[in-house]
Amino acid sequence: MSTEAEYDCIVIGAGVQGSFTAYQLAKRNKRTLLLEQFVLPHTRGSSHGQTRIIRRAYDQDYYTHMMEESYEMWAQLEKEANVKLYRQTGLLVMGPENSESYQMFKTTLQRNKVPMVVLTRDTFSQHIPHVTLADGDGALVDITAGVLYADRALKTVQGQFQKLCGVIREKEKVTDIKPGPVVTVSTSAGVYRAKSLVITAGPWANRLLAHTGLQLPLKVVKINVCYWKEKVPGSYHIKQRFPCFIQTEGEESKQHIYGLPSNEYPGLMKVCYHIGGETDPDQRDAQTDRSDIDILQRYVARCLPGLVPEPAVVESCMYTLTPDSHFVLDCHPDFSNIVIGAGFSGHGFKFGPLIGKLLCELSLGEVPSYDLSPFRIKRFQAKTKSAL
Ligand SMILES: Cc1cc2nc3c(=O)[nH]c(=O)nc-3n(C[C@H](O)[C@H](O)[C@H](O)COP(=O)(O)OP(=O)(O)OC[C@H]3O[C@@H](n4cnc5c(N)ncnc54)[C@H](O)[C@@H]3O)c2cc1C
Structure with a gap:
């Protein structure tokens, strides 16, 4: 077991959402640890494979609006890392x-x-x-739509995060979370502490949330x-x-x-x-x-x-x-320094850079740049209550 190390923020899960969140935090000069249970890259979650669709075509205005900035952020990353991540196909x-x-x-x-x-x-x-x-x-x-080179995008954003002195620890499965003003995270290899925690564990989200007394309808x-x-x-x-x-x-x-x-x-x-x-x-x-x-x-x-x-x-x-196919982007209802990005319902990749920014803002206690009401946890609680 390694000794306890302290960070500004710990991000659990190095899929597309966790990797972009960690990168955004590091860009804001936060000491950030990105924990991943498997050796990277891996094919056991939701972010692997070579391609994903990127598009503005949606049936809800707010996704189309969010894609405006997301496209810009993808282009910015391409420029910053000098790599091609997007090909326009329509x-x-x-x-x-x-x-x-x-x-x-x-x-x-x-x-x-x-x-x-x-x-x-x-x-x-x-x-x-x-x-x-x-x-x-x-x-x-x-x-305006096209193809994102997904594997390459993941490798690129993780590389940029490391260039900003971000720390990735792969093959370290998180086994326990102790909430508090300073959050304590135990893994198969060590114990880490941070002022805030972001959980972006993809299909394993509820496993992690169980340590915090919360279950989402995923x-x-x-x-x-x-x-x-x-x-x-x-x-x-x-x-x-x-x-x-x-x-x-x-x-x-x-x-x-x-x-x-x-x-x-x-x-x-x-x-x-x-x-x-x-x-x-x-x-x-x-x-x-x-x-x-x-x-x-x-x-x-x-x-x-x-x-x-x-x-x-x-x-x-x-x-x-999620029951409505909309994301979960919110703070934990009981612990404001635990932030959750989950339930991407098969359409989250294209938003990765922007979701990283939004989860970073939430974890720093800032007002998020977008109205996150469609993505709040309380929408599920309201439904449960009215169903009773
Ligand atoms: C077939 C397919 C096609 C898709 N097509 C599109 C598309 O065209 N366009 C689009 O925008 N989106 C698409 N998506 C959706 C998009 O890929 C997902 O929304 C996105 O990858 C979700 O990323 P994530 O980071 O939330 O999850 P993941 O990629 O699953 O990342 C979660 C990570 O957390 C890690 N983790 C979990 N538990 C622990 C633990 N205890 N300790 C440490 N680490 C842990 C996991 O190992 C994993 O690496 C598609 C998805 C699939 C499956």
């Missing part, structure tokens, strides 16, 4: 023309003056070859990350300017289906279903539900005729879902 949004979700995407983009194009059936086939638009579906493109699901082979190599390739896409709902399902152009595995396009079977994060691979893959096979066969409708590679990742 995002094709398809869904039943008259459905609420498709219309909400459309009106949010229009209201916020995001550069976009609405495609008619004729222009669709000219601009988007190799995709079949379902009868009754509308289609639009968020031109559900952890395993996502089958499916890659599909191009019949003609290159037809869906990022260099052919094939866009990312979201199918809001359709014949196959009420949930989103989304895809990214082929990039990480030559000739394979990533197409996934936005939901999966519930799992214990330490037993992820024991969850073998493949009903999402059945849905995807039918979708690929119908709408992406240039792909072989059988996944060539299936990888795993986890979502941590």
